[in-house]
Amino acid sequence: MNQMNVNIGGKADRSYEIYIGEEILDRVGMILARDGRAQRYVIVTDTHIDALHGARVQAALEKLDLRVDRITVPPGEEAKGIETVLTVTERLTALGADRQTVLIALGGGVVGDLTGFAASIYLRGIPVIQLPTTLLAQVDSSIGGKTGVDTAAGKNLLGTFNQPKGVFIDIAFLKTLPDEQIRSGLAEVIKYGIIESPELLDDLEGAVAKGNLRETAFLERIIAAACRIKKGIVELDERDRGLRRILNFGHTVGHAVEAASGYALSHGESVAIGMVAAARLSERLHGLPAGDAARISAIIRSVGLPDRIPAEMDLEDIFSRLSVDKKKEGGMIHFVMIRKLGTPFVNGGIPEGILRDALKGLKP
Ligand code: GLY
Numbered sequence: 001m002n003q004m005n006v007n008i009g010g011k012a013d014r015s016y017e018i019y020i021g022e023e024i025l026d027r028v029g030m031i032l033a034r035d036g037r038a039q040r041y042v043i044v045t046d047t048h049i050d051a052l053h054g055a056r057v058q059a060a061l062e063k064l065d066l067r068v069d070r071i072t073v074p075p076g077e078e079a080k081g082i083e084t085v086l087t088v089t090e091r092l093t094a095l096g097a098d099r100q101t102v103l104i105a106l107g108g109g110v111v112g113d114l115t116g117f118a119a120s121i122y123l124r125g126i127p128v129i130q131l132p133t134t135l136l137a138q139v140d141s142s143i144g145g146k147t148g149v150d151t152a153a154g155k156n157l158l159g160t161f162n163q164p165k166g167v168f169i170d171i172a173f174l175k176t177l178p179d180e181q182i183r184s185g186l187a188e189v190i191k192y193g194i195i196e197s198p199e200l201l202d203d204l205e206g207a208v209a210k211g212n213l214r215e216t217a218f219l220e221r222i223i224a225a226a227c228r229i230k231k232g233i234v235e236l237d238e239r240d241r242g243l244r245r246i247l248n249f250g251h252t253v254g255h256a257v258e259a260a261s262g263y264a265l266s267h268g269e270s271v272a273i274g275m276v277a278a279a280r281l282s283e284r285l286h287g288l289p290a291g292d293a294a295r296i297s298a299i300i301r302s303v304g305l306p307d308r309i310p311a312e313m314d315l316e317d318i319f320s321r322l323s324v325d326k327k328k329e330g331g332m333i334h335f336v337m338i339r340k341l342g343t344p345f346v347n348g349g350i351p352e353g354i355l356r357d358a359l360k361g362l363k364p
Contacts, residue, residue: 001019001020001021001024001027002018002019002020002021002220002224003017003018003019003020004017004018004224004227004228004231005017005018006018006143006163006167006231006234006235007235008145008163008234008235008238009235009238014163016163016164016165016166016167017166017167018143018166018167018169018227018231019031019166019167019168019169020138020169020171020220020223020224020227021169021170021171021220022170022171022172022216022220023170023172024168024169024170024172025056025057025060025170026060026063028060028061028131028168028170029060029061029063029064029066030064031166031168032061032064032066032102032129033064033065033066037102037127037165038100038101038102038127039066039067039100040066040067040068040097040098040100040101040102041061041066041067041068041069041101041102041103041104041129042068042069042070042071042092042095042097042101042102042103042104043057043058043068043069043070043071043103043104043106043131044070044071044072044073044088044103044104044105044106044107044111044114044115044118045070045071045072045073045105045106045107045111046072046073046074046075046076046079046107046110046111047072047073047074047075048075049075049106049107049108049111049133050070050072050106052176053106053133053173054070054072054106057104057106057131058070069095071088071091071092071095073087073088073111073114075110076110077110077150077263079110079114080110080113080114080148080149080150081149081150081151082149082151082158084114084149085114085117085118085121085149088114088115088118089118089121089122092118092122097122097126098123099123099126101126102126102127102128102129102165103115103118103119103122103126103127103128103129104128104129104131105128105129105130105131105132105142105164106131106133107131107132107133107134107137108132108133108134108136108137108141108181109134109136109137109140109141112130112132112137112141112142112147113141113146113147113148113149113156113159114147114148114149115128115147116128116130116145116146116147116160116162116164117147117148117149117158117159117160117162119147119162120147120160120162121160125162127164127165128162128164128165129164129165129166129167129168130142130143130164130166130167130168131167131168131170132167132169132173133170133173133177134173134174134177134181134184134185135174135177135181135182135184135185135186135189135219135223136181136184136185136188136267136268138169138171138174138185138223138226138227139185139188139189139192139222139223139226139227139230140185140188140226140230140247142164142167142169143167143227143230143231143234144163144230144231144234144238144244145161145162145163145164145234145238146159146161146240147159147160147161147162148160161238161239163238167227169223169227171216171219171220171223174214174219179304180266182213182214183266183268183269183303183304183305184266184267184268184269185268186204186213186268186303186305187250187267187268187269187271187272187275187300187305188226188268188271189204189222189225189226190204190272190275190296190299190300190303191247191249191250191271191275192225192226192229192230193299193341194249194250194275194279194296194338194341194342194344195229195246195247195249195336195338195342195344196229196246196342196344197225197229197342198341198342199225200222200225200226201295201299201341203218203221203222203225204222204299204303205299205302208299208302208303213303230247233246233247242346245334245336245346246336246344246345246346248334248336249275249278249336249338249344250271250272250273250274250275250276250277250278250336251271251274251336252274252278252322252333252334252335252336253273253274253277253278253318253322253359254267254270254271254272254273254274254275255270255274255321256274256318256319256321256322257270257273257274257309257313257318258270258271259321260313260314260317260318260321261310261313265306265310268305269305269306272300272305272306272307273306273307273308273309273362275296275300276293276296276297276300276307276308276362277358277359277362278335278336278337278338279292279293279296279297279338280293280358280361280362281335281337281350281354281355281358282337282338282339284354284358285337285347285350285354286337286338286339286347287339288337288338288339288340289340292338292340292341307362308362308363308364309359309362309363309364310364311363311364315356315359315360315363318359319355319356319359322355333349333350334346334347334348335347335349335350
């Protein structure tokens with residue numbers, strides 16, 4: 001089992017461990033029982049994950065004499081609203097959960113974000129542990145303490161920074177994960193390779209060549225590498241004031257494409273397209289060596305993600321969504337660019353004509 005510490009600084013009790021391994025549920029129970037953080041836990045999960053894993057996770061903890069309850073919420077992004085958080089808090093009250101109770105977020109990004117948020121407001125804050133079940137949550141959202149829910153006006157408009165007390169990443173959960181969701185997580189892994197660790201790209205290319213993308217040893221390696229990169233960035237910039245923005249490589253265009261598709265494109269597919277746009281702009285404006293943008297496109301295609309904007313999508317719609325972002329950010333679109341693989345920086349503005357050209361070039 002891989003283990004690493006996230007040292008957020010300040011008070012020591014804000015640091016936490018990330019554990020990564022296969023079939024680690026028994027150890028999760030032992031670690032929680034040993035640490036004696038609480039006798040009482042409430043698992044928050046969605047009905048889909050609950051059917052697959054809920055009872056098994058609960059039983060693994062109860063074996064260690066921990067008291068465990070389960071709360072389920074509906075699956076999917078539609079559930080990521082304040083109403084669901086209120087339902088969770090009402091259920092917690094009904095269960096008699098107190099300030100010594102720890103929440104366990106069992107699920108993907110939606111469950112992790114809304115459980116983290118509920119934990120940060122229930123009784124003015126109770127601890128949360130992340131038990132992510134998707135590759136995307138394992139390499140990204142379960143680490144770093146961002147919580148949030150969507151409102152009618154946009155995604156994650158309500159939220160907090162609330163670091164978990166621990167993150168337990170069991171690769172066994174990925175066995176039941178559909179290929180499409182593995183690809184969504186791989187988009188973020190490709191991002192880490194581009195912004196921080198080109199060796200990750202070599203590893204991905206090797207796994208594609210061998211047809212090994214779902215192999216446990218490979219997954220454990222890339223998850224550990226991703227977690228190490230993310231935790232290193234969060235340790236330096238927990239509150240997203242500067243450095244943490246590099247984690248948004250590909251996300252500026254990605255978010256606009258995702259919204260313009262009416263969320264028909266997944267987050268991973270949208271970020272994949274956004275990373276190709278950012279790489280091409282980096283080549284044109286910032287001297288990214290010739291061939292690197294093409295390599296990024298090839299890796300994206302090779303794992304089954306799109307590197308082109310779908311033909312039926314309206315470029316003007318994507319532009320108008322980028323302009324909304326521009327207003328929110330005070331007149332500038334913060335674009336993450338790269339000078340070379342592993343060397344990212346935040347560019348404060350891209351001339352509109354160049355941006356238009358880049359997007360046009362991504363139409364098939
Ligand atoms: N997913 C980007 C961040 O955690 O900052």
